[in-house]
Amino acid sequence: MRADTNADLDEFRARVRAFIADRNPGVKHHTGVRAPDADFVPAIRKWTADLFAAGYLGGEWPEQYGGSSDWDLRKAFVVAEELATGQTWLPIGAYALAAPAILDFGTDAQKDHYLPRIRSGEDIWCQLFSEPGAGSDLASLRTRARLDGDHYIVDGQKVWTTNGQHADVGYLLARTDQDAPKHKGITAFAIDMTLPGIDVRPLREITGTTDFNEVFFDGVRVPASAVIGEVDNGWTVANSSLAHERTGVAAMASELQLNVGRLVDLARPRFGESSVRREVGRIATHATVVDLMSRRAQSRMLAGQTEITDAPTVKIFFSDTNLAMTEAGMRLEGADGIATEGDTAAVDDGWWQDAYLYARAWTIAGGTNEVLKNVIAERGLGLPRDPAWHRPRSSTP
Numbered sequence: 145m146r147a148d149t150n151a152d153l154d155e156f157r158a159r160v161r162a163f164i165a166d167r168n169p170g171v172k173h174h175t176g177v178r179a180p181d182a183d184f185v186p187a188i189r190k191w192t193a194d195l196f197a198a199g200y201l202g203g204e205w206p207e208q209y210g211g212s213s214d215w216d217l218r219k220a221f222v223v224a225e226e227l228a229t230g231q232t233w234l235p236i237g238a239y240a241l242a243a244p245a246i247l248d249f250g251t252d253a254q255k256d257h258y259l260p261r262i263r264s265g266e267d268i269w270c271q272l273f274s275e276p277g278a279g280s281d282l283a284s285l286r287t288r289a290r291l292d293g294d295h296y297i298v299d300g301q302k303v304w305t306t307n308g309q310h311a312d313v314g315y316l317l318a319r320t321d322q323d324a325p326k327h328k329g330i331t332a333f334a335i336d337m338t339l340p341g342i343d344v345r346p347l348r349e350i351t352g353t354t355d356f357n358e359v360f361f362d363g364v365r366v367p368a369s370a371v372i373g374e375v376d377n378g379w380t381v382a383n384s385s386l387a388h389e390r391t392g393v394a395a396m397a398s399e400l401q402l403n404v405g406r407l408v409d410l411a412r413p414r415f416g417e418s419s420v421r422r423e424v425g426r427i428a429t430h431a432t433v434v435d436l437m438s439r440r441a442q443s444r445m446l447a448g449q450t451e452i453t454d455a456p457t458v459k460i461f462f463s464d465t466n467l468a469m470t471e472a473g474m475r476l477e478g479a480d481g482i483a484t485e486g487d488t489a490a491v492d493d494g495w496w497q498d499a500y501l502y503a504r505a506w507t508i509a510g511g512t513n514e515v516l517k518n519v520i521a522e523r524g525l526g527l528p529r530d531p532a533w534h535r536p537r538s539s540t541p
């Protein structure tokens with residue numbers, strides 16, 4: 145159902161689809177935000193450059209940095225949907241988060257340096273926000289940056305750093321004022337990931353792949369010119385850049401629809417069993433609800449009437465339905481479910497096993513479902529605030 149489409153958009157969609165079919169660097173076998181093998185990274189850098197050059201990414205940037213005066217948010221939704229259903233790679237890294245931070249808060253020198261390098265795929269960014277003790281409660285972060293002349297000395301540890309092993313630049317949040325209230329005294333930096341004292345340690349996940357990393361900082365000397373925005377104002381920089389992310393709802397709904405199609409194919413030989421029909425029907429219905437929620441969120445964004453609950457609602461329903469879908473796929477495979485990628489007996493070369501093991505990640509990444517439910521309850525419905533969440537930060541750093 146595409147209540148919002150028109151001839152222009154249909155023509156644009158056809159062009160994007162043909163472009164992706166013609167130029168994509170290859171089918172992405174695993175679902176989710178995954179890191180490629182190192183030898184595939186050059187192909188993704190080129191793909192990134194191609195997408196920007198074609199105007200399919202970065203259209204909302206100011207024209208002097210390659211944006212377009214006729215950029216339209218509806219087209220950005222179409223691109224996100226087509227990239228998801230094309231089952232190909234997105235540009236990797238945290239460019240979609242870093243670019244708005246640089247555009248809104250960066251110095252002219254930072255804009256001139258970083259924005260062209262994001263467009264060309266020359267710089268892959270990683271997001272250095274989460275820490276072992278600071279995920280949902282990000283403002284509790286302890287990595288510190290201490291001013292020493294014209295440099296900051298950074299010490300601490302980050303975790304969950306997606307694509308950190310491939311990153312050229314890190315979008316870092318570090319505490320610069322130990323005595324300030326919890327959400328103050330944090331500064332945003334653009335740091336060169338090759339600086340001495342940075343140790344990126346890839347983590348092997350339950351999927352058998354390495355998508356994220358631990359990153360350690362031991363006396364890393366970062367030039368003061370790497371600060372993004374004002375010192376101690378990193379909380380505002382980070383929140384503002386997160387708020388720019390608008391196409392995720394479109395990508396999630398499209399990916400789910402595509403994968404429910406896989407489930408239907410897997411289940412088809414057993415459609416004679418009413419329990420199978422019921423389960424697949426239930427999941428397909430939920431996927432349609434996610435699609436409708438996504439379209440409602442998109443319509444509200446286009447009308448400038450976004451509500452705080454829009455994206456969290458889509459994300460919760462998407463990740464729960466995605467999890468149920470992968471569990472159903474594993475059940476349908478029965479004993480074959482133990483065969484994984486590379487095994488000759490594996491169905492769809494182990495796609496289901498990987499998707500099943502990865503499905504939990506969607507319920508955590510970008511804000512856990514529990515925390516998003518708090519957002520909906522407190523900020524959307526006006527329910528009383530969760531006292532545990534709003535307790536003051538401990539005085540021990």
Ligand SMILES: Cc1cc2nc3c(=O)[nH]c(=O)nc-3n(C[C@H](O)[C@H](O)[C@H](O)COP(=O)(O)OP(=O)(O)OC[C@H]3O[C@@H](n4cnc5c(N)ncnc54)[C@H](O)[C@@H]3O)c2cc1C
Binds near residue numbers: 274508
């Ligand atoms: C695949 C993946 C990729 C990621 N990539 C990056 C990245 O590139 N860079 C980066 O900086 N971070 C990244 N993250 C980290 C992500 O942002 C955090 O995992 C997330 O914010 C949750 O933090 P946490 O893991 O510390 O869990 P915690 O915050 O410790 O939560 C643990 C549990 O407690 C629950 N909980 C916490 N607070 C509340 C509350 N107030 N009310 C109810 N329940 C609560 C949570 O829902 C969860 O179930 C990634 C995560 C994943 C899964």
